[in-house]
Amino acid sequence: MKKLRSRITTDGLDRAPHRAFMRAMGLDDAAIAKPMVGIVSMKGEQTPCNMTHDFQVAAAKTGIEEAGGTPREFSTVSVSDGISMNHEGMKFSLFSRELIADSIEAVVHGLAYDALIGYGGCDKTLPGVMMGMVRCNVPSIFIYGGSSLPGRVDGRTLTVLDSYEAVGSFMTGEIDGATLERIERACLPTIGACAGQFTANTMGMVSEAMGLTIPNVSMVPGVYAERAQISRRAGRLIMEMLERGGPLPRDIVTRKSLENGAAIVAATGGSTNAALHLPAIANEAGIAFTIDDVGEVFARTPLIGNLRPGGKYTAKDVYDIGGAAVVIQELIRSGHIDGNCITITGRTLAEEYGAANAPDGEVVYAASAPIMPDGGVAVLKGNLCPDGAVIKVAGLKSQSFEGVARVFEDEEACVAAVRDRSYKAGEVLVIRNEGPVGGPGMREMLGVTALIYGQGMGEKVALITDGRFSGATRGMCIGYVSPKHSLAVRWPSFATATRSGLMLQIGVWICWSTSRSSRRADVIGNRARRVTAQARSQNMRDWSARRRAERLPMRGRQNGPGSNDARTCARTATCLASFLLSSCR
DSSP: OOOOTTHHHHSSGGGHHHHHHHHHTTOOHHHHHSOEEEEEEOOSSSOGGGTTHHHHHHHHHHHHHHTTOEEEEEEOOOOOHHHHTTSGGGGGHHHHHHHHHHHHHHHHHHTTOSEEEEEEOSTTHHHHHHHHHHHHOSSEEEEEOOBOOOEEETTEEEOHHHHHHHHHHHHHTSSOHHHHHHHHHHSOOSSSBOSSSSHHHHHHHHHHHTTOBOTTOTTSOTTOTHHHHHHHHHHHHHHHHHHHTOOOHHHHOOHHHHHHHHHHHHHHTOOTTHHHHHHHHHHHTTOOOOHHHHHHHHHHSOBOBOBTTTSSBOHHHHHHTTOHHHHHHHHHHHTSSOTTOBOTTSSBHHHHHTTOOOOOSSSBOOTTSOSBSSOSEEEEBSSSOTTEEEEEOTTOSOSEEEEEEEEESSHHHHHHHHHHTOOOTTEEEEEOSOSTTTTTSOOBOHHHHHHHHHTTOTTTSEEEESSBOOTTOOSEEEEEEESTTHHHHTOTTHHHHHHTTOOOEEEEEEEEEEETTEEEEEEEEESSOBOOHHHHHHHHHHHHHHHHHHTOOOOOOSSGGGOOOHHHHHHHOSOHHHHHHHTOO
């Protein structure tokens, strides 16, 4: 073992004050002389997602002590996506990812810890912790705290998504108030993260496919005692990693391992948010891995996980058939995951997962007979989103849609229309001004998408936004549209009308397709006529030239970070993935 980083805080005459602080925390001479291992979690009462951390952290501390280390527990923030959904609080969700990474960096480097074990629970905590680990680049182990158990009502398996969609069903009269309350009370019966293949479970699987965690941990339910054994093992393993000097996070996070992470998202119909998180993790390792790179992996990976929201089953069901190892080994066997990538154990993915169970054909399909030949998540391009957009296609009955656009200036305006049921089949609901700058904060739109689905309109209308979607979102929903101002550029005549409060249906047709040959989202004409691509491009150039000449401000919020004039818009009209990457440091 090379000289410990922590010696800078413990050794020497002039470190007497430092040792005094340590003694005040109950450390004796022996403990001060040992390696200092940080353990970060989000223990607290912000969300049930993180309430599984307490007993797991305690077990990890035991493992560290058994292996000759001194554990140092600290915490960081967490914003519950569930509780912050559909109001101004959601503007702080994605931002918290960076805050988590920053706080880990501050503590690990500020206190010179020798190694790190990090727990994630609610959605943004998982990539935030992984980003912090890669940034610090000390021996590190990531552990996802685990999901809740699914609920049951009338013999039907529930996740928290059912409560969101039940609100829409109640509005249409499909269910009564008593049924809605029963679903509310039953859908989340234990602590732990959401039970479906939403963002938390998706990023938990990503951590396995990338080799950053204990093998086959991600699908173990958060309330199972087995997790204490796993954390105790992690405590012992981190000391082994410290002894041998690695592998370090930047040894593990490579282009190949990032592609492995993207592959497991596509294969399980995981969260669209992974298209943001993977480039952000890559950025911490100094790797250029863009939304285009993510999209290429999505397109070549088959969907084999029959998991909610696009499928039938939950994380508990994956655990019952053998865990994430079943998916990873099947993708290694089929060539969609590179089994030669290294893991925290020092062994390769192929070595760690070689003995995994075969797919059962119900929860997880064989790659040779997949649910879909393409991934359950797709990156789209087109004149509507020149720098990309993302859609979850798992579970969709049709992968194309054409309809009349109807523009809303923010999420609240669209929610009001959906609550009033003042929208109709065939419309494309466009929510703009919800991007990372214009929002600001890039809110998730689960509230409105779940209402639409609950009202039985999930595939009768489409929704497009420069904001984000929850991993639980399903239906014809295109998000992350980039550059964000493209939703304003496509409908310039709308600016004045919408500022005066009018709700208009505009004469623009939108067509999108997710076939392998044409993963696009385009404005293709107006109600009266279709226009050629050449004419459409010329029209946009003419309009842009007029706008520059007139110095007409882009429509934006009139105060705060969302205010946009033409110059501001030019600065912020960058690829969404690039924006998020640059915001990481």
